[in-house]
Amino acid sequence: MDTQYADGIKNIFINNGVVHFELATVILNEKNEPVRQTSGSLIMSLNGLVNLHDQVNSIVKKMLADGILKPNEMEKT
Secondary structure, three states, X not given: OOOOOOOEEEEEEEEOOEEEEEEEEEEEXXXXXXXXXXXXXXXXXXXXXHHHHHHHHXXXXXXXXXXOOOHHHHOOO
C-alpha cells in the first residue's frame, strides 16, 4: 500500500460514475507565494464517496466535541 500526503483537493469530477479527486500540495513559486500543485489523484466509486462523506462528517463532529476544532475555524478563508 502506498501512502501519499496532500494538503487538499484541487479538483473533483465524476466520469462514468467514478469520482476523481485531483490531490494538491502547497509549494512556493518563484515569487515566494504559495500555490497549489497537483500531486496525485484518488479515484473511487460513488458509493465510496458517500461513505467518505459519512466518515469525514463523523471525525469533524468528534474534533468539535473534543475541542480540537472550533466552529469558526471551519469557515472558508
